[in-house]
Amino acid sequence: MPDGAQPVLDVRGLKTVFRTRGGEVHAVNSVSFHLNRGELLGVVGESGSGKSVTMMSLIGLLPSPPAEVREGQVLLDGTDILKVTPRELREIRGGKVGFVFQDPMTSLNPVFTVGDQIMEPLTRHMGMTRAQARSRAAELLDLVGIPDAAKRLASYPHQFSGGMRQRVMIAIALACDPKVLIADEPTTALDVTIQAQILELVRDLRAKLGMAIVWITHDLGVIAGIADRVMVMYGGQVVEQAPVRELFGNPRHPYTRALLKTIPKLAGVREAKLQTIEGQPPILTAAPDACPFAPRCAHALPRCLAENPLRRPIGAEHDVACHWDPEPAHA
């Protein structure tokens, strides 16, 4: 960790299960990670890999039942937020931790003006009067690049385009000056040119405000352009974690390697045939005592089916959960 500073968010051994009629689904299995101050951690994985559920569990946004956060610690600035009262948790959500969700259409309330929705956390968490909140809201809208901000406070969400709505979501998330911003696929629903605008905005805001961000996505291209460090998830577990250039330059987990090869490139040599990962992602009803990727893995060993690999360090800030030991790919 840089200058021995304590990470702003430290998650240890988080385990979440869903109880269903078909048995327990082990959606998040012993996930540990930390987030340093001012850092952008990218979380990549396919649908069902547990990336969203991990983030939802750590701030208590999952409906329980069926979800149950069974084990683990989530230290936000040293306080375990899995142990706080619901009242305290409410203060943390929207206060110390801000969120941006995937779909800006459904996460804004259509019957309130955009101004009301940005002012809500300000009056609720910061104890501002409505007048104070209004002027702060206008500042925030301006910060996220919405022209004529003070006037647009009176608009309703449907009067904004998708990209503008996502800017509003970001303004709400930033309202209380959060220590941690969790962004769950914030650009997935947007077109590429609008996505480029939002990515540019986030780069800009990071430089200005310096908050720590967890950015969840399935798009490796977005990660490559924005993250400092990357965590790859598969089957409810973290399979590999490394700084961004290390991960793309020297991927060690067979899943990461395969994933990087399956995506076609925009420039350079065009492969005649795309590499594929055969098979299907796992259904997580079985007890997690085998490597979740083993059935699709080209390097699977007998041991992989008997014993779920633990994460082991293989370099500076680079760790991987895999029994197979490759020659260093780019030694």
Added chain:
Amino acid sequence: MRDTTAPPPLVRVRGLKIHFPIYTGLFRRHTGDVRAVDDVSFDIWPGETLGLVGESGCGKSTCGRALLRLYEPTAGSVQIAGTDIATLDAGALRRARPMMQMVFQDPQASLNPRMTLADIIGEPLSEHTTLTQDERLARIYELMDQVGLNRRFANRYPHEFSGGQRQRIGIARALALNPKFVVCDEPIAALDVSIQAQVVNLLEDLQDRLGLTYLFISHDLSMVRHIADRVAVMYLGRIAELSPRDALYERPLHPYAQALLSAVPEPDPARESSRRRIILKGDVPSPARPPRGCRFCTRCPQVMPVCREVQPELAEVEPGRLVACHLYTATTQTAGPTGGTEATEHVQQGETP
């Protein structure tokens, strides 16, 4: 770009327009049109894959559907293998259906949940052929083999399959009648990255084996680079550029194509940090009220006065490369039909031709 002995195009689209009327007010008067597709022309050669890319709302799906006459065109002609699909009467259209088929985006919504896999794949066979029960079943099995579905699954229902497998069912159904031309409308958009490659490889295999011609509609520019031979870039109902794949990706000519390609994030941190990005300002205007002149003039970084007045026509500016932009046609008007690529100095040519 093609020699004269080449076969004629399989699909020839000329001046295709699809306008959806807007009715407003108490008397539901016709007050305007959403010009989803507005004067689009292109050819697709036999055995070729034409990629059709653009952002949501640009009209790419509407265009694909209109080619198979799932929408009634407002104007224009669509010839497939010499038959003008746009003007056929109902009976003739029905007889023409087997040669043109479609693979839809959402394999969940495009498969009837109450039909078994064999029913779904067999339905076009019962509708359009006179096969006996046994022949029909044999053909269903053959199709399942072709798309990599296990024969044991013939009596299962769509919900028992994963997204990738459902897309295989959709492909098998499209192939049942031995079509020549298949419109693939975002066939991989709903699938996970690791499954996308499987489906794209399958589509390519089938094209090689069966000599299919594809219109591949997608917003995923990297995947289109992989699968397409030529690519058409649409913006607000019109084609901005239509170029051979490699030429387009190496050196896009239309400012919108340039911006679109520069906005696609690449999975390479070193390139990402050094790339020059063109960040477009603002949003796509509404197709009900498109801007005067060039459709892209409200967001174009290289806009000139003429762009706000005159709509540029799609014209060949380099061999095989069609571009609708005054940056290139400005030269054509004054310097003859060859055109030029360095036309930025023609800003002063603001007068209407």
